[in-house]
Amino acid sequence: MTDFKEKLNDQSYKLTGQRQAVLDILTLHHEEHLSADQIHKLLEEQKGGVGIATVYRTLQLLEKLKLISRIYLDDGCTRYQIHLETEKHEHHHLICNRCGHVEDFQDDLLDPLEQQVFEQYGFRVFDHRVKFYGICRTCLNVQVN
Amino acid sequence: MTDFKEKLNDQSYKLTGQRQAVLDILTLHHEEHLSADQIHKLLEEQKGGVGIATVYRTLQLLEKLKLISRIYLDDGCTRYQIHLETEKHEHHHLICNRCGHVEDFQDDLLDPLEQQVFEQYGFRVFDHRVKFYGICRTCLNVQVN
DNA sequence: CGATCGAATGATAACAATTATCATTTAAAG
DNA sequence: CTTTAAATGATAATTGTTATCATTCGATCG
Numbered sequence: 001m002t003d004f005k006e007k008l009n010d011q012s013y014k015l016t017g018q019r020q021a022v023l024d025i026l027t028l029h030h031e032e033h034l035s036a037d038q039i040h041k042l043l044e045e046q047k048g049g050v051g052i053a054t055v056y057r058t059l060q061l062l063e064k065l066k067l068i069s070r071i072y073l074d075d076g077c078t079r080y081q082i083h084l085e086t087e088k089h090e091h092h093h094l095i096c097n098r099c100g101h102v103e104d105f106q107d108d109l110l111d112p113l114e115q116q117v118f119e120q121y122g123f124r125v126f127d128h129r130v131k132f133y134g135i136c137r138t139c140l141n142v143q144v145n
Numbered sequence: 146m147t148d149f150k151e152k153l154n155d156q157s158y159k160l161t162g163q164r165q166a167v168l169d170i171l172t173l174h175h176e177e178h179l180s181a182d183q184i185h186k187l188l189e190e191q192k193g194g195v196g197i198a199t200v201y202r203t204l205q206l207l208e209k210l211k212l213i214s215r216i217y218l219d220d221g222c223t224r225y226q227i228h229l230e231t232e233k234h235e236h237h238h239l240i241c242n243r244c245g246h247v248e249d250f251q252d253d254l255l256d257p258l259e260q261q262v263f264e265q266y267g268f269r270v271f272d273h274r275v276k277f278y279g280i281c282r283t284c285l286n287v288q289v290n
Numbered sequence: 291c292g293a294t295c296g297a298a299t300g301a302t303a304a305c306a307a308t309t310a311t312c313a314t315t316t317a318a319a320g
Numbered sequence: 321c322t323t324t325a326a327a328t329g330a331t332a333a334t335t336g337t338t339a340t341c342a343t344t345c346g347a348t349c350g
Binding site: 070072074076078094096097103105107109110112113114116117121122123124125126127128129130131132133134135136137140 | 215217219221223239241242248250252254255257258259261262266267268269270271272273274275276277278279280281282285
Binding site for chain 3: 321329332337342345347350
């Protein structure tokens with residue numbers, strides 16, 4: 001929290017109640033890949049709430065400060081997720097075609113593929129995004145029963 | 146072309162000039178990952194043109210017929226690309242951070258990773274989407290000179 | 291062929307997500 | 321406290337996409 005204030009101060013941004021509230025919601029729901037609208041609704045349940053314009057502005061700011069990332073799950077809806085300190089890299093997503101559940105997924109196994117992309121296409125890879133579509137553990141078990 | 150007419154007839158859709166025109170544009174520009182708006186503008190340059198609503202409707206139809214795919218390059222814009230018969234699988238994308246060029250990329254090397262996802266997360270993978278971000282061959286060469 | 295009929299089209303309204311505007315409020319520094 | 325630039329909220333504007341509906345058109349059948 002003080003960390004957040006310092007990051008803001010460094011670039012002469014102010015720590016406001018609204019900015020803290022948005023960050024808190026994202027921290028609390030870090031597994032849930034919330035949309036801007038969902039964040040706005042969760043904030044409305046608290047005293048005061050935060051205007052939708054401020055939600056969007058804050059999300060842009062947090063992204064610029066590299067505290068959150070936009071997530072595109074190819075459902076035509078932009079989602080946001082906070083970066084956890086425990087993560088080495090950007091993580092990826094396992095998307096269940098049956099129940100829609102989205103699970104995060106850490107991975108370091110694409111290095112050989114990136115090397116091959118360089119050799120074959122002359123393209124130097126710096127980052128990657130991977131989405132796997134399939135059936136999650138829970139739905140597999142339901143199917144069995 | 147007759148192939149297209151047959152595919153439409155099979156499901157009692159009609160072959161119209163507009164549908165053919167949209168498919169032609171996508172065939173002609175198959176490397177370019179066009180947005181609906183870009184397709185509409187290209188069609189306007191031809192005699193008559195096609196209404197924007199029809200462009201969207203036709204894109205939905207072509208996707209349902211599995212003749213094209215939507216592409217999300219994480220720039221908040223939906224793009225469309227025709228399926229080429231020569232492709233075994235869905236392809237992936239190399240996105241240049243410098244010039245924005247998007248190159249297609251065929252890949253079959255994720256199978257071991259999918260196996261590991263199953264062992265580690267109990268998630269059974271059926272499909273995947275991969276995007277690599279970096280610097281393309283052309284920009285690398287420019288940098289060297 | 292020409293008539294028929296359901297499907298397709300185009301113009302535009304409606305809608306959803308996001309951004310811009312601007313008067314008012316507020317955080318931070320002195 | 322005051323001051324001042326930045327932030328906020330309400331709302332207008334914009335963009336991308338879908339829905340509506342009167343008109344047009346492709347395919348089938350006689």
